[in-house]
Amino acid sequence: MSETSDVLVVGGSLSGCTAAILLARQGLRVTVLEQHRDPGHYKRACTHYIQPSATAVFERLGLVPQLEAAGAVPNSIDLWTRYGWIRPPDERLHGYNIRRSVLDPILRQTAAATPGIDLQLGVKATQLIREQGRVQGVRGVDHTGEEQKFSCHVVVGADGRQSPVASWAGVPTKEKKHGRFIYFASFEDLRLTRGSRSLMWLTDPDVAYVFPNDGGVTVLAVMLTADKLADFRQDIDGNFRRFFADLPDAPDLGQARRVSDYVGVPHYPDVSRRAGTPGLALVGDAALTTDYLWGVGCGWALESSAWLADTVGPVLAQPAPAAADVDRALQRYARRHHHALAAHHFFIADLAGGRMLNPLERLMFAAAAHDERLASSLAHYGGRLISPWRFLSPAKIARSLRVSAVASKATRARTAVTR
Ligand SMILES: Cc1cc2nc3c(=O)[nH]c(=O)nc-3n(C[C@H](O)[C@H](O)[C@H](O)COP(=O)(O)OP(=O)(O)OC[C@H]3O[C@@H](n4cnc5c(N)ncnc54)[C@H](O)[C@@H]3O)c2cc1C
Known part of the structure; x- marks a missing residue:
């Protein structure tokens, strides 16, 4: 034919x-x-987790009403690093978890x-x-x-x-080169700690997510460096739960029901x-x-x-x-x-090898934890709405340096008072 x-x-x-x-x-x-x-x-x-940059295409396809009727969750994400939570202000622009x-x-x-x-x-x-x-x-x-x-x-x-x-x-x-494997699974009846907001922990160099989806299902994932794969595989469920139990402000998996198998991707x-x-x-x-x-x-x-x-x-x-x-x-x-x-x-490829955060990334994350404008800029970058060059512009780096200096000074002052 x-x-x-x-x-x-x-x-x-x-x-x-x-x-x-x-x-x-x-x-x-x-x-x-x-x-x-x-x-x-x-x-x-x-x-x-579908980034905000895709929303314009969903709109163009005319699919937004259908996605929302199917329970798609308009998404936004809070990010934890060792410098604390970065909680971007609620943005009008969002993607969808579906x-x-x-x-x-x-x-x-x-x-x-x-x-x-x-x-x-x-x-x-x-x-x-x-x-x-x-x-x-x-x-x-x-x-x-x-x-x-x-x-x-x-x-x-x-x-x-x-x-x-x-x-x-x-x-x-x-x-x-790729240096982090992933395991993820879906859970129901998970008591979320930040409403419908998604959560991400960059424990450096490992990573975890919580993504609330349609149908009351929440997807949880861990991404650990490749050297931990053999140990992790010995007890996937136990290791997965222990990893979440150690995260700050993580939802309690003990209350939830796992409704899928674990999906693992060792190398990507x-x-x-x-x-x-x-x-x-x-x-x-x-x-x-x-x-x-x-x-x-x-x-x-x-x-x-x-x-x-x-x-x-x-x-x-x-x-x-x-x-x-x-x-x-x-x-x-x-x-x-x-x-x-x-x-x-x-x-993305530079970090994908499994390395720790570099000094510039640490500066930007630390400052975004203390400054709403920088948190918003990070959310726009992560949502792929702005280029890396706009996120790392000289003005944003200068602001990050100022914010970090003020935050360090405040921490030192608090430490001195405590002593
Ligand atoms: C573990 C993991 C987690 C991810 N999480 C996210 C996430 O949270 N958010 C996100 O945005 N992205 C995520 N992604 C990436 C996302 O899944 C892909 O980017 C997306 O599916 C790409 O869509 P696609 O249509 O290009 O390709 P695919 O979805 O892979 O579709 C390719 C299609 O081509 C068909 N096909 C292949 N060969 C032939 C052939 N010879 N003849 C006919 N048909 C053929 C296949 O059957 C398939 O239907 C994740 C990926 C992985 C691996």
Whole structure:
């Protein structure tokens, strides 16, 4: 069987469905191949904290009322370091905590109902079709074993971190060292200490989260340095509970019911690839997968798909678009992706190796614990609403130095009075 469309998307998860919806709304014919047959399929390895930077894309997709009706929790996060709690003021801008078992089917149903999208479940892409040095389509196989051929102007690899599409196309993969494993599980009846606010502890170098989600379910996670993995595995439940019991202001797990198995990911190197080459775009994890510690992957899956739709969609929507014009648009998409995310990736990858906080990070966290404006700036940076350069601007560093000096002086004065 042979089919033709404007765009062929491999992968029907967050990035693939978002790209398909936003491209089809421009009048394009989009085919989505998803290897899983079950429309309710969802990604298990995810802790569901979706950063505020993604909210604009949810709004654009028209999904906010549906997410909120499904119980998505508007999120904000308090962060503990040894310098105390950083509690950003309530921001108008927020992301959502929503389990992937709820979110993924909502996005897939929306894609299936969008005019112009042909969502083919149970079809696995098996190879790219290339002609004259350019990607021109995809071969696939359906669940009965029947081979299929899809021709298109652009292939979109929305096929996750391993991205078979990228490797068939020969797009080089850059990997960065990763030094913290994760274990997480879902709990019910957990008495939260800060209402619906999420909590994060940077005990340096280890990390823990509490993320209240839809349906009264709270996801708890620990991320410890790789040298502790063998010991941790000896008694996962016991070690998990003991880690939380030692954290300041942590909820009491003794009162709660664990409602999932523990999910563990032992090793997860950052992966990055050029997001656009002739005839091919990569979105979501296929283009950039970073450390789970900062919970940025879902947001960037949505955002990168929106950038692709905005740069390449209008060119494809012209009558009989020339391949050279489409490829120039793909280059613009790759530049936009790099410009938006490369600096974030640099800082995330630098800490992902498992090192302790460096002096600059300690300064910024210590000051943010004492200053609302710096706490707000940190929340904007963590929410991926501002670049690292804005967060680390000379003015913010100077303010952090002043705030830290005043805080140290106050601590010394208190210590002297106590003596
Ligand atoms: C432990 C862990 C915790 C995380 N926690 C968070 C978090 O709290 N917040 C956050 O924002 N991010 C988090 N992430 C990252 C987030 O899960 C990913 O960034 C996100 O799922 C990427 O979406 P995607 O659509 O690009 O890829 P995926 O969700 O991986 O989807 C890829 C899709 O492609 C399909 N596919 C693959 N190959 C083929 C093929 N050959 N043919 C057809 N279909 C194919 C797959 O079946 C799948 O449906 C976490 C990741 C991990 C590992």
